[in-house]
Amino acid sequence: MQNKHFEFDARGVFRVVQFTDLHLITTENPQGFRQTLDLLRRVTKATKPDLIAITGDLTWGETMNDRDAMDALSQTMAELGVPWAPVLGNHDGDKYGRDVFASFLLDRPYCLFELGDESAEGYGNYIVTVGDEWAFYFMDSHTGDFYPGQLDWYRRTSAALPKDHSELAFFHVPIPEYREVWDYEPCKGFNMEGVCCTTYNDGLFSAFARAGRMRGVFVGHDHINDFEGTLDGIRLVYGRVSGYQGYAMEGFPFGARIIDVRQGEKDFLTQIYTEHGEMYAQRRQNTPMLRRR
Numbered sequence: 032m033q034n035k036h037f038e039f040d041a042r043g044v045f046r047v048v049q050f051t052d053l054h055l056i057t058t059e060n061p062q063g064f065r066q067t068l069d070l071l072r073r074v075t076k077a078t079k080p081d082l083i084a085i086t087g088d089l090t091w092g093e094t095m096n097d098r099d100a101m102d103a104l105s106q107t108m109a110e111l112g113v114p115w116a117p118v119l120g121n122h123d124g125d126k127y128g129r130d131v132f133a134s135f136l137l138d139r140p141y142c143l144f145e146l147g148d149e150s151a152e153g154y155g156n157y158i159v160t161v162g163d164e165w166a167f168y169f170m171d172s173h174t175g176d177f178y179p180g181q182l183d184w185y186r187r188t189s190a191a192l193p194k195d196h197s198e199l200a201f202f203h204v205p206i207p208e209y210r211e212v213w214d215y216e217p218c219k220g221f222n223m224e225g226v227c228c229t230t231y232n233d234g235l236f237s238a239f240a241r242a243g244r245m246r247g248v249f250v251g252h253d254h255i256n257d258f259e260g261t262l263d264g265i266r267l268v269y270g271r272v273s274g275y276q277g278y279a280m281e282g283f284p285f286g287a288r289i290i291d292v293r294q295g296e297k298d299f300l301t302q303i304y305t306e307h308g309e310m311y312a313q314r315r316q317n318t319p320m321l322r323r324r
């Protein structure tokens with residue numbers, strides 16, 4: 032199993048690149064397939080991350096070539112030589128089941144994915160730590176649901192870490208608080224398709240908020256949303272869609288999200304990196320539609 036503990040670099044920085052919604056298919060649109068893998072290479076070479084997070088929908092689960100697609104992804108990652116931490120999306124495993132799909136990710140070069148504690152319910156709940164300050168949670172969001180076992184696993188794991196550590200979480204489907212933050216708080220970035228989450232709330236955000244250590248949550252799922260906003264001190268952030276074979280919107284470039292954590296700091300910096308080689312911090316702000324009573 033790959034080592035899941037990392038140290039800061041000489042400047043005291045640890046950089047994560049988040050790719051999301053790759054939707055790799057080997058049997059159609061070969062140009063899109065190549066473009067996605069090329070984007071992974073270009074962004075990685077330009078931004079030099081210490082870790083690559085892939086927040087789900089690695090492929091289209093209905094197709095019969097999940098393993099071929101994961102072979103190609105794994106080969107690209109092996110060439111790049113950067114540790115990568117994927118989580119499953121709602122489309123991963125539609126055809127053969129999530130257990131079979133998860134097995135395609137095990138024991139790949141540089142891949143940190145593991146099935147995780149069985150009591151945590153799901154395929155791929157695991158953590159990565161940086162220095163003695165940060166813990167990153169990678170979680171299975173199923174089809175948008177979080178199970179009681181996952182909440183227990185989070186509370187247990189968080190409580191066992193040093194008291195003043197900070198946390199980030201990476202998973203696929205947004206939690207309902209993404210809707211709330213857009214409606215009530217000023218946000219940076221775009222919300223062009225609404226937030227697609229479950230209508231009921233499994234309490235994951237409450238677990239994060241009560242623990243008081245979660246600084247940022249990173250999701251995908253909604254390909255043409257990339258906004259971020261802060262709710263109760265937790266930054267809720269979308270990635271930037273990276274897969275040319277998924278749905279997209281003209282004029283909204285594919286790309287990735289760059290996340291920098293620094294030694295001694297409890298907040299993080301984040302920027303968007305686009306397919307055109309532009310890197311920028313989001314500035315555009317919404318006007319919240321609703322006021323809290």
Ligand SMILES: [Fe+2]
Nearest residue numbers: 052088252277
């Ligand atoms: Fe997707």
